[in-house]
Amino acid sequence: MKLRPPRLPRPPRLPRIPAPVLPSFSGRLHDARTATSIGRWLGGAIALCFVTGVISHYLQHPPDWLADELPSRPSWGYRVTQGLHVASGIGAIPLLFAKLWTVYPRLxxxxxxxxxxxxLERLSVAVLVAAAxxxxxxxxxxxxxxxxxxxSFVPVHFAVGWLLLGAVVLHVAVKYPEIREHWGRRSPGTLELPAVDGPDRRSxxxxxxxAVGAVTLTTAGQSLTPLKRFDLLAPRHPDHGPQxxxxxxxxxxxxxxxxxxxDWRLTVLGRNSYELTLDELGALPxxxxxxxxxCVEGWSKSAKWTGVRVRDLLERAGARPDAAVRVVSLxxxxxxxxxxxxxxxxRDPLTLLALCLNGRQLSPDHGYPARIIAPNRPGVLQTKWVARMEVI
Structure with a gap:
């Protein structure tokens, strides 16, 4: 007779973890059609912001190989590109909120x-949202x-801009079939979007x-001066300031x-170095x-500047026609x-060492006794309180 081994007690069952109670969404517009409609506007704003941001960065911080290739014309070029950069970035904020509203139930x-x-798709979306x-x-x-x-704001903002561009491209590539299906006004074969949603979506x-128009109208006047009377939310008004x-x-x-x-002297260093007092500088043509x-912050305004051409000062110092210049401030x-x-x-004839602004001597805040003014340049490079110029 065989003896059966005693039965071992069964291990206790682990309690079953119930599925979390997730919120339910009754809105009908958290769908692919609405997300695609807003996404293409947001994508356009980000693309414009990226391109103009790259232009701004390389005008401010040109690498050595590009420094002599940057164009000085059109004289208003940086004003337009930087104004578009800031305006498209501000306009993209309500678009980003709207885009996130359409897709957040998927979380x-x-x-x-x-x-x-x-x-991997969700990870790429997380990078995209965080970078944006x-x-x-x-x-x-x-x-x-x-x-x-x-x-430091500038290098980090520039680097994350490239990260954002890559995340956008990856997101479009992954979502391309869905984007293509919902791009047009009609999406044949799409069952999740009843016709009754049409008026709500348009609203x-x-x-x-x-919302985009409101934030643009109330901020763009800081650079687009015909709109300056509506400049309510921008940190700068083009008419407010000394002179x-x-x-x-x-x-x-x-x-x-x-x-x-x-006390002030302008020192110009070159093959024929020299110094000028303010009176001597004013006696030149x-x-x-x-x-x-x-300015990189988005505001801009035209003004009349009077002074001596920088190329005349460099020629007097014996500079060659292809010479660059280093300017040192006080x-x-x-x-x-x-x-x-x-x-x-x-060498551009519009580039001046300016002594006067709008017919009056420079105020201290505008760079007295002398400052640089040059075409198609960021404001941070229009050096004020100039003390020395070096031919390089």
Whole structure:
């Protein structure tokens, strides 16, 4: 007779984890058609913002091989591209909110990860959203010159811009079949979009367009001066500032005290180095040009500047026709205390060492006793309080 081994007790069953109670969404417009309609507008705004941002970056920080190739004309070029950069970035903010509203119910789909491909897709979307939020809101804070972060804004903003572009391209590639299906007004074979949604979708899109138009109208006047009367939300008004022109960096902020004409000297270093007092500089041939100041924060305005041509000063120092120039400011601190101009800018007849603004001597905040004004240049490179020029 065989003895049966005693039965071992069964291990206790683990409690079954119930599926989480997810929120339900009754809105009918959290769908692919609405997301595609808003997404193509958002994609266009981001593309315009990216292209103009790249232009701005390389005009501010040109690599050595590009410095002498940057064009000085059209004289208003940077004013247009940077105005578009800031306007498209601000306009993209309500578009981003609307886009996220159309798709956020998908965050609550269960299970959250259905496959490796689905996990990679969600990861790419997370990168896309994070990069877009970072770019738009750091750019917005830059317009008011508020930097509540420990990193340098310009290089990080530029790098994340490329990350955002790559995330957009990847997202479009992954979602292309769905985008193509819902791109037009009619989507044959699509069952999830009943015809009754049409009026609601048009109302939503109309509201989004109105929001974009409102933020654009109330901020674009800082660079598009015909709209300056509507400039309610922009941090700068083109008419507010000393001598009727805004300033970003005052003489006090730059550590430049009031100078007397007797103490100041302009030093020009080259094969034939020399110095000039303010009276001697004023005795040289004077030219008046109309050029805009266009700042990276998005504001711009044209003004009349009077002074000496930079190319005349360089020729007197024995500079060759292809020479560039380094300009050194009196300011004690600042990332743009030393500025370099390629030969294209230095030889342009519109590039002046300006002494007067709108027919009056420069105020201290506008760079007294002398400042650079050049065509198609960012405002941060229109160096104020010039003390020295070096032929390079």
């Amino acid at each position: 609550f789909v269960w299970p959250p990860l259905r496959s490796v491909r689905h996990a 939020v970072f770019e738009l809101f750091t750019g917005l804070l830059n317009t008011v010159q508020w930097y509540p972060w420990p990193f 939503l899109l109309t509201g989004v367009v109105a 009727g022109l805004p300033v970003n960096r005052t003489a006090a902020a730059a550590g430049v005290s009031r100078l007397s004409a007797r 004077q030219y008046t040009v109309t050029l805009p100041i266009a 300011e004690r601190r600042g990332a743009y205390r030393v500025m370099e101009m390629g030969s294209g800018y230095a």
